[in-house]
Amino acid sequence: MSETIQSVKITGWAYRGLNIPDYDINIFDPNSNRNFSLILQLSGQGKTTTLNLLRYCFYNFLDEIEDKNKRKKEFDALSNKEKPNDYGEFTLKLKLNNTINYKITLKFDFKNYKINYFTTAGDGEGKEPGLLLPESLKEHLSSEFIKKSFFNLELANELLDEQEKETDKTIINICKLYNLDKISKAFDLFKDEYETKTGRLNVTLSKLQEMKHTKNKIEQSLNNILKKENEYFEKRKILKNEFNTLEKEEKKIRLENSEINKRLTAAENEVSNSEAELSDGFYNCYNFLKNPMKFSNEFFDSLNNFEDKLTKMGIPKSVGDSFFSELIESKECLCGKQLDEEMKENIQKNKYKFLTDETYNVLNPIKSKIKETKKIEKFLFDEAFIDLTKKMGNLIRAKNKLSNVTENIDQEKLIQITTRKSEIEHEINPINEFLNETINKRWSETDTPDTESKKSLIQQLEYINSQIENATNTVDLGKKIKFIKKFLEEVKEESLEEISNSIVEKINLEVPRVLKYEQIFVKSIKNKITFKDREGAAQGQIVRITYLFLIALLGRSNLKFPFIVDSPVTAMDDVSRGEIAKSLAQFIDSQYIAFLLPPERGDFADVLDEELNNNINLIVAFPKNKFTENLITQAKNFSQNTELEKWTNGIVSYNRDFFYDFRGRLIKQDI
Amino acid sequence: MKIDPKIIEVLKKKIKQENLDEQIYLILENWLKELNDGKDVNQNEKIEAILKKINV
Numbered sequence: 001m002s003e004t005i006q007s008v009k010i011t012g013w014a015y016r017g018l019n020i021p022d023y024d025i026n027i028f029d030p031n032s033n034r035n036f037s038l039i040l041q042l043s044g045q046g047k048t049t050t051l052n053l054l055r056y057c058f059y060n061f062l063d064e065i066e067d068k069n070k071r072k073k074e075f076d077a078l079s080n081k082e083k084p085n086d087y088g089e090f091t092l093k094l095k096l097n098n099t100i101n102y103k104i105t106l107k108f109d110f111k112n113y114k115i116n117y118f119t120t121a122g123d124g125e126g127k128e129p130g131l132l133l134p135e136s137l138k139e140h141l142s143s144e145f146i147k148k149s150f151f152n153l154e155l156a157n158e159l160l161d162e163q164e165k166e167t168d169k170t171i172i173n174i175c176k177l178y179n180l181d182k183i184s185k186a187f188d189l190f191k192d193e194y195e196t197k198t199g200r201l202n203v204t205l206s207k208l209q210e211m212k213h214t215k216n217k218i219e220q221s222l223n224n225i226l227k228k229e230n231e232y233f234e235k236r237k238i239l240k241n242e243f244n245t246l247e248k249e250e251k252k253i254r255l256e257n258s259e260i261n262k263r264l265t266a267a268e269n270e271v272s273n274s275e276a277e278l279s280d281g282f283y284n285c286y287n288f289l290k291n292p293m294k295f296s297n298e299f300f301d302s303l304n305n306f307e308d309k310l311t312k313m314g315i316p317k318s319v320g321d322s323f324f325s326e327l328i329e330s331k332e333c334l335c336g337k338q339l340d341e342e343m344k345e346n347i348q349k350n351k352y353k354f355l356t357d358e359t360y361n362v363l364n365p366i367k368s369k370i371k372e373t374k375k376i377e378k379f380l381f382d383e384a385f386i387d388l389t390k391k392m393g394n395l396i397r398a399k400n401k402l403s404n405v406t407e408n409i410d411q412e413k414l415i416q417i418t419t420r421k422s423e424i425e426h427e428i429n430p431i432n433e434f435l436n437e438t439i440n441k442r443w444s445e446t447d448t449p450d451t452e453s454k455k456s457l458i459q460q461l462e463y464i465n466s467q468i469e470n471a472t473n474t475v476d477l478g479k480k481i482k483f484i485k486k487f488l489e490e491v492k493e494e495s496l497e498e499i500s501n502s503i504v505e506k507i508n509l510e511v512p513r514v515l516k517y518e519q520i521f522v523k524s525i526k527n528k529i530t531f532k533d534r535e536g537a538a539q540g541q542i543v544r545i546t547y548l549f550l551i552a553l554l555g556r557s558n559l560k561f562p563f564i565v566d567s568p569v570t571a572m573d574d575v576s577r578g579e580i581a582k583s584l585a586q587f588i589d590s591q592y593i594a595f596l597l598p599p600e601r602g603d604f605a606d607v608l609d610e611e612l613n614n615n616i617n618l619i620v621a622f623p624k625n626k627f628t629e630n631l632i633t634q635a636k637n638f639s640q641n642t643e644l645e646k647w648t649n650g651i652v653s654y655n656r657d658f659f660y661d662f663r664g665r666l667i668k669q670d671i
Numbered sequence: 672m673k674i675d676p677k678i679i680e681v682l683k684k685k686i687k688q689e690n691l692d693e694q695i696y697l698i699l700e701n702w703l704k705e706l707n708d709g710k711d712v713n714q715n716e717k718i719e720a721i722l723k724k725i726n727v
Contacts, residue, residue, distance in 0.1 A: 004708050135709035136707075139706070139707070139709035175675040176674070177678065180703070183699065186714045186718060189714075479727050480725045481722075483727045494685070495678045498680065499675060558673045558707070
């Protein structure tokens, strides 16, 4: 097909045998003027996976992963965990120039970790093996272009990293400035051919061939170094992203731990107080137990009676014997009453009932103890024992709390993070050395084409070129080509600068609206985004600036290609969300598809919906399983335009009301 | 497909600055358009035409 492709729209996609339910998502486009679609999904239900699958439809990123384990990991992430299959399928439906239907099918071979592509052009059913898109479209589909068009928030940090020069790379790619390099390269090839064909040689043919051979070796080596440089740039970017993610995670854990430390101290104090209180309670109860006569009134009375009797018998034998003998001898009692013979006989008989000295010595302390014992009401010791039980309960609760708090201190995760961070630093060091030093080493006379210095290879190439020009009498041609190449390089540099300035202007025009309460203006986007009068910005601000950057940049592309975003407004406050929605509605004239989490819906989806006069697809999709029963129940209340039974393991709803009503909160509790 | 207007702007400006023949501009503009559309035909003809117009 020779038609120039000016617009690409996604009209839907279908999952089969992957880790996402086997359902179809339809992106409706009535009158070919609906550009916006929001797909609401809970975390972990396929947002990022879908973004990756869509990316793979245009560019086989998986094929580029050389590390077998990494490749396996990527494939495993796509495979169905519940019903493992050897194969899975993802089909993307497209409409080119609003008229031509295309279908791209990816067949995932989970055994061999491969993707097989199939293309259906037009409305037919037949599939041709391969990714067979029109040439003019293929020309656009570089990995960089796809990465920027299918955007996640990692890019936000990359755009602020000077080392990666991501802004320049992105502009060069999207605005196709690299075509100037292609022209430049064509001149090199032309010269090379001309030199070979010319018959006007100043050296022997074999000498020329030797020179050409050296040139080829240098060029080959340079290409290898350039390839390695790109790979290292990519690798460093990935490692840095991982490092940043780990840093954020570490910061979060440390912050949580500092909160936990406070809670830990409070929980420890509570345990210590409960232990002291329990100890007091035990002491109190022990006191009761030590004085069992307190337990029962009957017992108390008997003991007192016993004591009373002891008191009555309270005269020791040694004293008693002489006392009673003297009493019998006397005429009258101590009370003054006359003692008759019968009374004296009784005294004589009973005086032996009194205590021995030994018994008296033992019983006397008991007697005094009984005397000291006060009568206590039953409810008092009942209360003491109830209190003891309560205090025991308090201690158990305090200990549980302490254990919960301790469990939340994620020391293990922190250790893992620190270990991985240090591994990353270790991995980045040789990459930095290569990118900063090795490839920039100055040329030296002893250098050979085996060197890894890009600078040296370029110089070697210049030298051999000049030798060949002399040998082939093409010095004039060489000069002309050098001139045109320099000219093209300057056009590229200046165009990049002009485009960058124009993007900065466009971003800054939007800042007062999108960053209403903390206006941050962009100073430059040369190599990276820098701000006026400040070093950096908060994550939410960076994300908004990134959005403005991409909106301005993608707006320059002549190809209207879908702009697809995962979690479009996380880390943004309500005002910014609303303003980003307005910017999108105003400036995006290609298709926009966003995968949204429920918390992102407010102040974004509604604003976008209003700005677009409801000309927007609002879709909800989730799996059907025991964890989503609550969602299924919700969906049943919005059965219109909701595919409740169409798919065995998932539900897709195109019901606007359900989109706004959908809540995942309960599912969390269930889990 | 259109080329980014800034590239065209700069290309024009540079052609003037370097006192180059306008023909070079036209060839380069057309070439960039072709590349944008995923085509690249008759490279040698274009190169020869450009080289003819360069005096260094």
